[in-house]
Amino acid sequence: MCVWCSCRYEGDWQAALYEGHGSETFAKGSTYHGQYSAGLRHGWGVCRFFNGDYYEGEWSKGLRDGNGMQQARMGGLEM
Secondary structure: OEOOOOEEEEEEEEOOEEEEEEEEEEOOOOEEEEEEEOOEEEEEEEEEOOOOOEEEEEEEOOEEEEEEEEEOOOOOOOO
């Protein structure tokens, strides 16, 4: 359990930081599965947000960066 982010992390660690492959599950139900470097999302990963939004793609230093696909809900409207 991460004290600073109210999440559960399972995966690889190095020097007390997330490193390699892992998964986070947050209190509201959002999840991230993918790669980490120096404690941050870095590399390829999939983030599913509690509101139904979704992002799959590249991350750099904790931010979405590079190639990826984002899907966002349309204000609760069904398509």
